[in-house]
Each structure stands twice: as structure tokens, then as C-alpha cells.
Amino acid sequence: MKKFTNVRLKGEKEPVSILVEDGKITKIAKEIPQECETIDVGGNLVIPPYVDPHLHLDYVFTADMGEQNGSGTLFEGIQRWSESKGNMTVEQMKARIYSGIRKEMLHGVQAIRTHIDVTDSTFTGLKAALEVREEVKDILDLQIVAFPQEGMYAYKGGDELVEEGLKMGADCVGAIPHFELAREFGEKSIHKVIELATKYDKLIDVHCDETDDTQSRFLELLNALALMEGIGTRTTASHTCSFGSADNSYAFRMIKLFKKSGINFISCPTENIYLEGRQDTYPKRRGITRVKELNDNGINVCFAQDSMSDPWYPLGNGNMMMILDHGIHIAQMMSPEEITNDLDLVTRNGAITMNIMDHYGIEEGKPANFIVLDAKSEFEAICERAGITASVRNGEFLFQKTPAQVTGAIDLLK
Secondary structure (H helix, E strand, O other), X not given: OEEEEEEEEOOOXXXXXXXXXXXXXXXXXXXXXXXXXXXXXXXXXXXXXXXXXXXXXXXXXXXXXXXOOOOOOHHHHHHHHHHHOOOOOHHHHHHHHHHHHHHHHOOOEEEEEEEEEOOOOOOHHHHHHHHHHHHOOOOOEEEEEEEOOXXXXXOOOHXXXXXXXXXXXXXXXXXXXXXXXXXXXXXXXXXXXXXXXXXXXXXXXXXXXXXXXXXXXXXXXXXXXXXXHOOHHHEEEEEOHHHXXXXXXXXXXXXXXXXXXXXXXXXXXXXXXXXXXOOOOOOOOOOXXXXXXXXXXXXXXXXXXXXXXXXXXXXXXXXXXXXXXXXXXXXXXXXXXXXXXXXXXXXXXXXXXXXXXXXXXXXXXXXOOEEEEOXXXXXXXXXXXXXXXXXXXXXXXXXXXXXXXXXXXOHHHO
């Protein structure tokens, strides 16, 4: 038994204490007289762990494996990956996956959904990811998407490989309809996703309309089929960049249908703004979906890292606070009310997307999983891009960090 004192929770002005027994939160109150080990967090902001609901762990740190993505586009990135993949063993892939996990967890992430390329008959990436998922289950929620990077139908037998990936143990069905060879094949892949998800009782996460082409509207079909099957809350549309370029009359009609289905959205702000708009001169579009409008209409939307130094994106380090900072600038979400709730975009909303709310959140009866930020308020955390001073899992420290301190300065800077 232990208690964390002087805790500042989101939305609360007065500090509280959190009592933890057997890894679970048993009480949250202003005063807890219980005699036990006590950890004083110094009035810092304590929030649920960061969630990264869209990442490609099999791609991390592969940017230097082959030819560079000279055009900086999504489609050349896919070509470069296709040319260089298949040169790793399962153990080498596991080491790569762990390097990405380590980066993210040291930034306070405790839940990741990773897309793993299954357009590879050896299933090297999937085998590695499945082993890692089992090995880290006590410290990290790791979900795996059976993702056909080169298309369900553009790649011969891609649909069969996705299904085999689900049989092997992947948690989610993936697709990339805008990469298929024709619109009809893209639509066929969406129908297949729904079929496989219902057949194997899996979640859905589709790379959907990751393009500037406003005629790419696979999101409309995905939402309609999910609504008809009653699985909207188990369905996620990732990227949906073209929806950000859609005309308002279409967008506002669709937003009503999104709300009806309960579909989730993931935006990857740093990657989307980097890859999209490459054919634009000026004005140059921002490339992200309508995050603000979705959020304002009560539709679940969250942010994600997507890549770490791979053929699509040269940077990325798993710092979700940096992702949030970029996202709220690009989406223009910095009113006083929005700043109070912006942290949800990298915490609670991602957990809703991953369907892990049964054990996520700082509530009595749930596992004692949380992070401590080097800030006293939501505003300070976002304004200062606050670092993590501690990450706690089941009441035990995964790590603790000492905040950076000025060790010598002129009088003006002290």
C-alpha cells in the first residue's frame, strides 16, 4: 500500500491524494490519513499516461536502409519501404520494435497501437510484434493492426495475408484503400475490412484518404458500413487528410453521420503536414483532417506520432507533448477552454480509440497508471511543453526523471 500526495488532477484546483493498494487506485481524496509509504509529487499535474494510437514500430529508424524519399510524398515512401523491407530476421525486427517502444515509454506513453505490414509472406514484422506484445503486457498496452501497406488488392493475395495476420493474433484489421489500383478495389477493401472484423471480432483501423485528392472519399463508405453493422465505436479512420480539403457542405453533412456512427479519428499532425500539400504551390494546404470541427461536434479525435525516422518521415521521437503542440497549432485549438482540454487529444481520446477505457484513467477501482508532468497546470504543461518527472504503472515507478535545472546564470536569468 502507498499513497501519492500533493497531486494536482486535470480540471481540479485543489491538490488531492491517491491511495494505491495491490496496484489499483482505492481512494482519491483531499486527505487520506492512512499510514503507509508516501510519495509527494510536489503539486505537479498528474494525468493518465500518454497514448499513441497510430505508430509503425516495424518501420522505426529505417530511413537510412535504402534510397531516400526525395519527393517527400506518401507514395514514394511506400515505394522505398517496398524496396528495402524483407532484409531482417525476427530478432532484428524485435530489437527495432523495442527501440521505438523505449523512446515512447520514456516520454510517458503506456499504450501504443502499432500498424504492422503484413504484405510480406514471411510475416517477420508480425511475428516479432506478437512476441513483443506478450513480453511487455505488464508495462504497456500494445495493440497490433494487420496492415496491408502495399494494398489488399494492389498486392497479390494481400487480403489473404491480412486475414492470416488476424488468425495469428493481430488485434485490428487495417487497410489502405486510397493506395489500391482503382476506386472499385479501394471500396472492395473497405467491405473486406468490415467482413473480417465481424468474422474475427476485431477492431478496425484504416489508413483512410491519406491524400490531397478531394475525390478520395473512402471515409464515407467506411463510416456507412460501420454504422450499418453497429461497430462504429470499434472503428477508426486514420489520417483522413482529404476530408480536410473537402468542401464545407459535404463535410458538415458527413460530420452528422460520423456522430451517428460513433467512429473514431486519428490525426498525425507532424507527418500529415510534412507529406501532404506536396503538389501545392500557394496557398498550400496544411494536410490534416478537420480536427477542430470533429472535436467541437463531440466526435472522438486524437493525435498520434505515426513515424520515427522512416521512409515517410525523417524525424520523430515518441514525444506526445511535441505532437500535441504541433497539432493544436495546425488545428488552431488554443482558446482558454480548448487549452484546458487539449491534453485529452494525447491521453483519454486515444484510449477511447483503442477501446481500453475499462482500465484507463485516474479513477477509483482502476489500475494506478499515470504520469507526473513538470507543471502545475494544464496551461503551464502545454505552454512549456512540460517533460515527465515520473511514469507509474500499477502503482510502481517505471521511471523517474529529474527536471532540467539551470546550474549557473547571470543575475537577470536567475
